[in-house]
Amino acid sequence: MxxxxxxxxxxxxxxxxxxxxxxxxxxxxxxxxxxxxxxxxxxxxxxxxxxxxxxxxxxxxxxxxxxxxxxxxxxxxxxxxxxxxxxxxxxxxxxxxxxxxxxxxxxxxxxxxxxxxxxxxxxxxxxxxxxxxxxxxxxxxxxxxxxxxxxxxxxxxxxxxxxxxxxxxxxxxxxxxxxVVAENFRPLILPSDDTALPADPHSRVTPAARRLGPNETITIVVVSRLFYNKGTDLLIAAIPRILASHPNVRFIIAGSGPKAIDLEQMIERNVLQDRVSLLGPARHEEVRDVMVQGHIYLHPSLTEAFGTVIVEAASCGLYVVCTRVGGIPEVLPGHMTEFAKPEEDDIVAATGRAISKLRAGRIPTELFHNQVKQFYSxxxxxxxxxxxxxxxxxxxxxxxxxxGTGAGAAGWxxxxxxxxxxxxxxxxxxxxxxxxxxxxxxxxxxxxxxxxxxxxxxxxxxxxxxIDLARNWPKKEGKGLDEVDAGMGKESGGIGRKRSARHRDREKRRDG
Missing domain, CATH: 3.40.50.2000 (Glycogen Phosphorylase B;)
Incomplete structure (x- = not known):
């Protein structure tokens, strides 16, 4: 109802x-x-x-x-x-x-x-x-x-x-x-629908990924509010070490917050202006345009209940490096993520492993989008x-x-x-x-x-x-509730058809 x-x-x-x-x-x-x-x-x-x-x-x-x-x-x-x-x-x-x-x-x-x-x-x-x-x-x-x-x-x-x-x-x-709305987070090259990864992430039947040459630049993207709980301090400490170990790597960082000044000072202190781009705050509709510029998404959060942004990153075809905290391990399968402890050394090491896997062509990131679309709706x-x-x-x-409440549950x-x-x-x-x-x-x-x-x-x-009662927003013409519910009924085993019938009964009672 x-x-x-x-x-x-x-x-x-x-x-x-x-x-x-x-x-x-x-x-x-x-x-x-x-x-x-x-x-x-x-x-x-x-x-x-x-x-x-x-x-x-x-x-x-x-x-x-x-x-x-x-x-x-x-x-x-x-x-x-x-x-x-x-x-x-x-x-x-x-x-x-x-x-x-x-x-x-x-x-x-x-x-x-x-x-x-x-x-x-x-x-x-x-x-x-x-x-x-x-x-x-x-x-x-x-x-x-x-x-x-x-x-x-x-x-x-x-x-x-x-x-x-x-x-x-x-x-x-x-x-x-x-x-996530997967259609709003599409990679630059969208794979066909028949190229989804096998249901078993450990299956040996895995399409080969494109190799990145040793001199090809790998871009690491960070889209986050720059607060302590989002791991900005870890990010500030890890960036110089990652860039020192990998000369053909650069960072793109979008976000705002009280830690932004610390991030800017780190860039100036280490003279990294040509390898770290600070974009400032990004609107939600602009996040996809930022993410598709990269190969790896880095998420050094200290606490996270879910982490929607890493699903958006995977949908855009990025390999995710994230901390193993909170509900993050529940979000994506292991072949899409490289986990690290919420420590500076481990984040640097995990990012290095991700870079090596991408250069070796072991991660089919071009297929992530279709699988994320199947995971979340x-x-x-x-x-x-x-x-x-x-x-x-x-x-x-x-x-x-x-x-499982059984008899007597009403008394609870x-x-x-x-x-x-x-x-x-x-x-x-x-x-x-x-x-x-x-x-x-x-x-x-x-x-x-x-x-x-x-x-x-x-x-x-x-x-x-x-108190005056507000008028309800008029329903769309052409594709009303019946059509919307019928379409959803195909996905939910007939739930939509039942709801559509109830809606028609209500309309008849109202008109009668």
């Missing part, structure tokens, strides 16, 4: 990044499948109010103060009146928050539960347990996820991390990876996310959505952190929050009580009858 969904996060375009791309692509595919999706994010320079993007995707840019890395200052309660107005105007049924460090995400989930809406949270990052920032973030996450209906993580490593940080039952956490991500929506809305039977709904459809009753919500800690539990309960009283106040003094 179709849903009215609000995607809530501080991370969205025009800010570049993996979370931003994930929200946009997922929203577009959900719209293609017949759902209504709106985005709630903060205002950017020159972008405020309501904007419409491709496919009728509506974006609400809320004018809040941005304090750090495009994250807004936590307002706790002052966001509620605006949020409630948007939710009622758009007749939202499910609120889907993204990113652990997004204030808008956390506040939206709390307010949505107060309003009696179903909620989903997607975690895109990994966090530790020892430093002060991680401890505070984890406590905030535990507060928010105490009363969420379901959680999605982008990798199995991310799931383990989130379950531990927020004390969740693993049954209420699903793993749905990111994806946003249509598949949307279908799996839609199944989560069906599960929390009661469309799917409980035993089917939470396999009142228990904090257990898999099951969460109750909206205030007393049950307070029980779940109270279990978050001796002092924190009491503080969380106080916040929820104030939020509930604010909701009652708004219902009395700003009644719903005074």
């Amino acid at each position: 179709p849903y009215n969904i609000a995607m809530c996060s501080d991370c969205f375009f025009p800010q570049p990044g993996g979370v931003e791309s994930h929200i946009y692509q997922l929203s577009s595919k959900l719209i293609d499948r017949g759902h209504k999706v709106v985005i709630i994010t903060h205002a950017y320079d020159g972008r405020t109010g309501v904007r419409y993007l491709t496919n009728g995707l509506k974006v609400y840019h809320v004018p809040f103060l941005v304090i750090y890395r495009e994250t807004t200052f936590p307002t706790v309660f002052s966001f509620f009146p605006i949020f409630r107005n948007i939710i009622i105007r758009e007749q939202i049924e499910i609120v889907h928050g993204h990113a652990s460090l997004s204030s808008i995400c956390h506040e939206s989930i709390i307010h949505a539960r107060t309003m009696g809406l179903r909620t989903v949270f997607t975690d895109h990052s990994l966090f530790g347990f020892a430093d002060a920032a991680s401890i505070l973030t984890n406590k905030l996450l535990k507060f928010t996820l105490s009363d969420v209906d379901h959680v999605i993580c982008v990798s199995h490593t991310c799931k383990e991390n989130t379950v531990l940080r927020a004390s969740l039952d693993p049954l209420m956490v699903s793993v749905i990876p990111n994806a 946003w249509t598949d991500v949307a279908q799996r996310t839609e199944r989560v929506y069906d599960g929390i809305s009661g469309v799917l039977p409980h035993d089917e959505f939470y396999p 709904s009142a228990t904090r952190g257990r898999a099951g459809v969460q109750s909206f009753a205030l007393i049950e919500r307070l029980k779940r929050y109270y279990g978050c800690g001796i002092w924190a539990g009491k503080l969380f309960c106080l916040c929820v009580l104030i939020d509930y009283l604010l909701f009652v106040f708004l219902e009395v003094f700003a009644p719903r009858s005074r």
